[in-house]
Amino acid sequence: xxxxxxxxxxxxxxxxxxxxxxxxxxxxxxxxxxxxxxxxxxxxxxxxxxxxxxxxxxxxxxxxxxxxxxxxxxxxxxxxxxxxxxxxxxxxxxxxxxxxxxxxxxxxxxxxxx
Amino acid sequence: xxxxxxxxxxxxxxxxxxxxxxxxxxxxxxxxxxxxxxxxxxxxxxxxxxxxxxxxxxxxxxxxxxxxxxxxxxxxxxxxxxxxxxxxxxxxxxxxxxxxxxxxxxxxxxxxxx
Numbered sequence: 130x131x132x133x134x135x136x137x138x139x140x141x142x143x144x145x146x147x148x149x150x151x152x153x154x155x156x157x158x159x160x161x162x163x164x165x166x167x168x169x170x171x172x173x174x175x176x177x178x179x180x181x182x183x184x185x186x187x188x189x190x191x192x193x194x195x196x197x198x199x200x201x202x203x204x205x206x207x208x209x210x211x212x213x214x215x216x217x218x219x220x221x222x223x224x225x226x227x228x229x230x231x232x233x234x235x236x237x238x239x240x241x242x243x
Numbered sequence: 244x245x246x247x248x249x250x251x252x253x254x255x256x257x258x259x260x261x262x263x264x265x266x267x268x269x270x271x272x273x274x275x276x277x278x279x280x281x282x283x284x285x286x287x288x289x290x291x292x293x294x295x296x297x298x299x300x301x302x303x304x305x306x307x308x309x310x311x312x313x314x315x316x317x318x319x320x321x322x323x324x325x326x327x328x329x330x331x332x333x334x335x336x337x338x339x340x341x342x343x344x345x346x347x348x349x350x351x352x353x354x355x356x357x
Binding site for chain 1: 252277284285286289292333342344345348349
């Protein structure tokens with residue numbers, strides 16, 4: 130029972146390099162989210178998607194792009210990485226019922242930008 | 244706009260002692276509130292949630308929380324701490340103007356001492 134799977138789990142980049150984080154969920158969830166976690170700041174929403182082919186900006190979208198070409202996948206891209214993007218990134222998903230509210234999280238992707 | 248504030252970024256408790264983590268919310272409408280737990284190097288998982296109905300909510304691992312509208316609080320408690328409770332705990336609220344997005348507090352790190 131995989132749930133939400135993130136790849137890669139660790140990555141080190143140099144400033145200016147690009148990369149893509151992949152999130153895959155096998156629960157047929159409509160909604161998917163990308164958060165970043167930094168010490169003392171909790172989780173902040175980067176981008177989210179309410180269905181295949183849709184994306185929207187969250188609280189801290191600058192420097193990131195996303196795509197949701199398939200319902201089960203949500204990609205987060207960094208076109209030109211900066212040290213400020215050093216963080217732990219979490220993908221989450223949930224079903225349609227707003228009242229349940231439960232997000233299912235991946236195990237995180239730790240990114241270091243030198 | 245909805246938000247949550249967690250009081251205390253670090254809490255140290257003795258094994259067997261009461262665990263009390265404080266969360267206050269701000270919301271102009273009845274909130275949906277959540278507590279998530281994050282064990283080291285893992286994603287977040289749901290402890291418990293309050294949507295409507297009973298104000299005392301029981302969750303997993305012996306945790307419970309009480310919704311107090313008059314105090315705008317949703318504090319998390321556990322009568323007797325166990326070493327396995329060492330983790331970071333996040334309070335969260337669903338944003339009513341959103342597609343089920345969660346607004347997280349900054350988190351409280353719990354350390355359990357023998």
